[in-house]
Amino acid sequence: MLERQSEVFLSEVGYNAEIKLGALIDKFQDIGWIHTQSILQKLPKLNANIGFFVSDQKVQILKPTFLSDKLIIQSFITNANRRKFTRLVKIFNNINNLLATQIENAFAVDLLTGKLASLPKDFPASKIIDQNIKCPILRNKVQPPLTANAKMQQYTVLGRDIDNYNHMNNARYLDLISERVNQIKEITVNYVKPAKEGMILDIARELVDHKVFYKFMNQKQLLAKIQIILE
Structure with a gap:
């Protein structure tokens, strides 16, 4: 630890x-x-x-x-x-x-x-491995709904978004969502492909019941998926 x-x-x-x-x-x-x-x-x-x-x-x-x-x-x-x-x-x-x-x-x-x-x-x-602490194995796979009701926005990946591994820092994805910390109970992110500097991200947001889903795409390539459970 x-x-x-x-x-x-x-x-x-x-x-x-x-x-x-x-x-x-x-x-x-x-x-x-x-x-x-x-x-x-x-x-x-x-x-x-x-x-x-x-x-x-x-x-x-x-x-x-x-x-x-x-x-x-x-x-x-x-x-x-x-x-x-x-x-x-x-x-x-x-x-x-x-x-x-x-x-x-x-x-x-x-x-x-x-x-x-x-x-x-x-x-x-x-x-x-820290032998004295246990936690569940993480197997959460985000499954965004397959509907045409998503709200869309775009974002261009900037140099300041890039980390030491030459792709967009994971935390920057969370700067691009509209929910605040006090609105969120749980958030799960699946990172699929790294976003590079200059990429244009197509960001889809959809609210379903008490959950919000985001998809980050570059053209037709899926980069990340987010599921938020609201308070």
């Missing part, structure tokens, strides 16, 4: 001093990246071309987070093999109230080819 303290800054909140959804996802991503790097430093050196691509994430929001809130963020690896890590991240306030959780799957990829990769046969995957 890795634990870090953080704070909600002015640049991360909206007009109501509540953290924006993309900024919340950034909190999860930052601790996840730090945790991964700390683990890899203690293990046999990997090929420099190997990176990790988050394919799925599920976030549950228990309480909104506001400007200047002091946070404690914990990251756990709950499952690992030569191809995939599963991570659980928890965010608490400074009086130990649980604010939000995230489960994510990250696959090893070859950064040169963009294809899935396998870590070496002697990679000690079992040693990085």
Whole structure:
């Protein structure tokens, strides 16, 4: 387990001093990246071309987070093999109230080819698992409704959206939806293909009962799917 303290800054909140959804996802991503790097430093050196691509994430929001809130963020690896890590991240306030959780799957990829990769046969995957914490296996597949009622918008991927892996940062997808943190009970994202700088994203939004679905497309290629369960 890795634990870090953080704070909600002015640049991360909206007009109501509540953290924006993309900024919340950034909190999860930052601790996840730090945790991964700390683990890899203690293990046999990997090929420099190997990176990790988050394919799925599920976030549950228990309480909104506001400007200047002091946070404690914990990251756990709950499952690992030569191809995939599963991570659980928890965010608490400074009086130990649980604010939000995230489960994510990250696959090893070859950064040169963009294809899935396998870590070496002697990679000690079992040693990085936090044995004292359990969480359900993440198998949530988003299934947007097949109707013609979706509201459409477009967005062009900018240089500032690109991360170290040369594709649009996962948190930027969450900046492009209209729901606020205090409206959301749970959000699940399936990342299918990376979005590159200059791509035009066709974003479809549809409300069905108490759920909102988003699809991110580039021409006819599906890039990501989001399901939001509203409060």
